[in-house]
Amino acid sequence: xxxxxxxxxxxxxxxxxxxxxxxxxxxxxxxxxxxxxxxxxxxxxxxxxxxxxxxxxxxxxxxxxxxxxxxxxxxxxxxxxxxxxxxxxxxxxxxxxxxxxxxxxxxxxxxxxxxxxxxxxxxxxx
Numbered sequence: 001x002x003x004x005x006x007x008x009x010x011x012x013x014x015x016x017x018x019x020x021x022x023x024x025x026x027x028x029x030x031x032x033x034x035x036x037x038x039x040x041x042x043x044x045x046x047x048x049x050x051x052x053x054x055x056x057x058x059x060x061x062x063x064x065x066x067x068x069x070x071x072x073x074x075x076x077x078x079x080x081x082x083x084x085x086x087x088x089x090x091x092x093x094x095x096x097x098x099x100x101x102x103x104x105x106x107x108x109x110x111x112x113x114x115x116x117x118x119x120x121x122x123x124x125x126x
Contacts (some may be wrong), residue, residue: 010059017052017074020105024048024081027098034042036091044084050077051109068120074119076108 025048028041051074060068085103089096 014052014056014059016105017055017109019100020049020109021045021052023102023105027102030095031092036042040084040091041086044081044088047077047080047084048106050074051081051106055113062091064120064123068117068124071113071120073111075113077122078106078113081106082110 031037054080061067
């Protein structure tokens with residue numbers, strides 16, 4: 001990938017992960033103050049914002065190994081966010097359309113990150 005194209009891609013994904021985290025925060029504002037929803041709210045806000053924050057940190061990595069390390073965290077946190085969104089769909093069916101859209105976004109982000117991590121891992125084998 002050409003350097004300017006790579007920079008544009010990274011910046012676009014930084015903005016996308018940040019927007020997705022903000023969308024999760026806005027979604028959780030609709031929740032009632034039930035104990036189980038408080039726990040899930042804490043977990044999903046934590047994991048979704050971690051995706052954005054760690055991707056941002058990964059874009060400043062000083063080596064490919066540091067990049068891979070941060071990107072693995074991004075992958076794990078994106079997968080955790082998908083998990084919490086799946087749980088929310090089952091316990092808050094009235095919010096299903098909003099939750100489904102967010103889940104699709106995080107699944108797509110997860111696929112991008114997983115593919116990137118696979119490419120990075122292959123570099124280490126050579």
